[in-house]
Amino acid sequence: MSSVIAVPESPYLRAPRRALASPLVVHIGVIGPGKVGTALLAQLKDAAPRLLRDAGLSLHLRAVTDSRHMWLDCDDEALNGRAHGAQTWRPADLDAFAAYVRGEGNAVALLADCSASDIVADHYPVWLGAGMHVVTPNKRAGSGDIARWHAIHEAAAAGSAHFGYEGTVGAGLPVIQTLRDLLDTGDELVAVEGMLSGTLAWLFNRYDGSMPFSALVREAHDLGYTEPDPREDLSGVDVARKLVILAREAGLKLALKDVRISSLVPAHLAEVSRDEFMERIGELDGAMIVRHASAAAAGGVLRHVARLDRTGASVVLERVPRDHTFANARLTDNVLRFSTRRYCDNALVVQGPGAGPEVTAAAVFTDLLRVAGAMGVKRCAC
Numbered sequence: 541m542s543s544v545i546a547v548p549e550s551p552y553l554r555a556p557r558r559a560l561a562s563p564l565v566v567h568i569g570v571i572g573p574g575k576v577g578t579a580l581l582a583q584l585k586d587a588a589p590r591l592l593r594d595a596g597l598s599l600h601l602r603a604v605t606d607s608r609h610m611w612l613d614c615d616d617e618a619l620n621g622r623a624h625g626a627q628t629w630r631p632a633d634l635d636a637f638a639a640y641v642r643g644e645g646n647a648v649a650l651l652a653d654c655s656a657s658d659i660v661a662d663h664y665p666v667w668l669g670a671g672m673h674v675v676t677p678n679k680r681a682g683s684g685d686i687a688r689w690h691a692i693h694e695a696a697a698a699g700s701a702h703f704g705y706e707g708t709v710g711a712g713l714p715v716i717q718t719l720r721d722l723l724d725t726g727d728e729l730v731a732v733e734g735m736l737s738g739t740l741a742w743l744f745n746r747y748d749g750s751m752p753f754s755a756l757v758r759e760a761h762d763l764g765y766t767e768p769d770p771r772e773d774l775s776g777v778d779v780a781r782k783l784v785i786l787a788r789e790a791g792l793k794l795a796l797k798d799v800r801i802s803s804l805v806p807a808h809l810a811e812v813s814r815d816e817f818m819e820r821i822g823e824l825d826g827a828m829i830v831r832h833a834s835a836a837a838a839g840g841v842l843r844h845v846a847r848l849d850r851t852g853a854s855v856v857l858e859r860v861p862r863d864h865t866f867a868n869a870r871l872t873d874n875v876l877r878f879s880t881r882r883y884c885d886n887a888l889v890v891q892g893p894g895a896g897p898e899v900t901a902a903a904v905f906t907d908l909l910r911v912a913g914a915m916g917v918k919r920c921a922c
């Protein structure tokens with residue numbers, strides 16, 4: 541699909557490699573071949589020959605599954621060659637899928653969950669406990685039931701397996717790793733303030749009242765910025781999930797229900813099906829033009845702002861002055877301002893594109909490379 545290569549072409553990767561006795565073989569299963577999953581499949585395919593050559597890392601795509609079908613034998617040339625390249629599929633079964641990805645022998649097995657499904661997240665403890673690595677941009681595990689979240693981390697420790705979720709906050713931006721590095725070196729999180737939705741950043745960067753807000757939401761959906769159901773973005777729930785993930789990372793007790801959210805989805809559209817919502821999305825336009833005009837009249841712009849500190853968390857669409865940092869971020873830019881014990885006079889800021897299939901897939905790929913790094917592959921991200 542794309543020629544973009546997720547792994548940076550660093551001098552480190554290009555340098556002559558110390559020959560490994562044998563390549564590290566990683567069996568990969570991709571769950572959810574949607575926008576992010578498809579981009580990940582393309583990135584894996586592009587990078588595999590280079591990683592084998594330069595890093596002694598042998599990536600084997602074993603299987604792909606969505607909610608209804610699973611395709612096994614993805615690396616089987618003969619099978620893939622049948623029916624004009626179409627692979628055979630069978631009804632999806634996550635346990636059988638994981639067992640197939642693992643296979644026989646001693647290969648490292650890794651599951652990349654690119655769905656937004658709680659059902660898939662429910663399987664993480666079993667997979668991790670059995671020593672299979674899990675990498676994901678799916679926010680459900682990190683922001684859902686706290687008992688499941690504990691079970692996941694305990695299973696990962698018990699199975700000596702890695703649970704990677706860098707893509708859950710800020711898409712491809714180094715957010716989780718940055719926070720973890722601060723905490724691991726003894727810093728303390730005091731507060732996070734920022735714009736954590738690529739979709740809402742893009743919408744309010746674009747929206748000037750000259751075209752319907754709903755048309756922009758449709759465009760954001762087509763560009764792959766929104767959640768599978770764009771109400772997750774518009775309601776503020778997607779950003780609230782990210783705040784919960786950050787809070788838990790920092791050891792703060794926060795559940796989704798504790799985040800104060802002001803939703804852009806009117807109550808009468810909150811419970812209808814996704815398809816009906818998309819048909820009636822024009823019903824958002826009236827309220828939005830009024831809010832935009834009111835912010836403009838007061839000399840400001842609308843921005844979707846998230847805040848987290850020890851007293852709580854909030855997600856609000858608010859008016860900010862035109863010269864505010866948030867007013868001048870571009871496109872899907874996320875901005876995360878970390879105030880910590882060390883970064884107290886001036887916050888540590890992570891900023892950049894915060895949504896899109898390519899950048900998100902690259903975060904998942906980076907997590908995969910961290911697993912390989914931990915397994916002794918010295919020439920990629922470790």
Ligand SMILES: NC(=O)C1=CN([C@@H]2O[C@H](COP(=O)(O)OP(=O)(O)OC[C@H]3O[C@@H](n4cnc5c(N)ncnc54)[C@H](O)[C@@H]3O)[C@@H](O)[C@H]2O)C=CC1
Pocket residue numbers: 571572573574575576577605606607608654655656657659660677678679707708710711738764765766767768894895896897900
């Ligand atoms: N699109 C973006 O910019 C970003 C997305 N993410 C996350 O990435 C994930 C995927 O997002 P998209 O690719 O945009 O969504 P998508 O809707 O394009 O793809 C989701 C895929 O998951 C599959 N799926 C759903 N339930 C499943 C189940 N029970 N078992 C197996 N597969 C299942 C669907 O069939 C589909 O193939 C979501 O969790 C999203 O929050 C995270 C950061 C940024």
Ligand SMILES: N[C@@H](CC=O)C(=O)O
Pocket residue numbers: 708709710711736737738739740765766767773778894895896
């Ligand atoms: N829909 C999300 C995607 C990344 O998490 C967003 O717009 O931020």
